[in-house]
């Protein structure tokens with residue numbers, strides 16, 4: 001389980017580097033304090049992409065509160081911050097642990113049936129930055145680097161195909177991920193404490 005979580009986190013780290021680079025080069029960016037994509041109805045995700053979040057919640061003993069919140073069947077993602085601080089980025093309350101879909105949207109590309117790339121983004125960004133959007137659409141089809149949605153889904157598919165194929169409404173996937181990680185820790189044998197003859201050994205471990 002921990003190995004899979006680390007692997008997913010590595011994919012996220014790489015993706016974050018690539019989306020940041022694309023954002024800088026294309027000059028495309030989210031609208032200030034915008035969180036409309038998180039409010040989208042029918043948002044789906046797979047279980048695997050929320051393992052890192054689940055691990056964070058369980059390790060910090062926040063998972064019971066998250067499960068209680070999930071029990072209320074909220075309409076939107078449970079991580080959507082309820083209160084927004086003026087001047088700060090609105091939206092996700094667990095930004096560092098968000099899922100793959102959350103990281104890809106806006107700064108990645110999908111291929112159409114003719115294998116032509118299109119920026120995978122929202123109408124608000126297209127309307128706000130029409131010139132940047134148009135230029136990015138041209139440049140990504142003539143060599144500009146952009147993360148490709150399918151490539152990143154393939155990468156996590158090879159970490160665990162079963163969890164990567166388990167698609168649900170976002171809150172259902174978050175619940176499943178929390179349950180899996182909590183179960184893992186509950187069943188994990190307690191680490192044996194070895195008596196050390198040499199205290200230096202303990203320091204080096």
Ligand code: SF4
Pocket residue numbers: 037038043077078079080081091092093094095098099102170
């Ligand atoms: S995890 Fe965060 S970024 Fe992803 S949908 Fe939920 S609130 Fe939005």
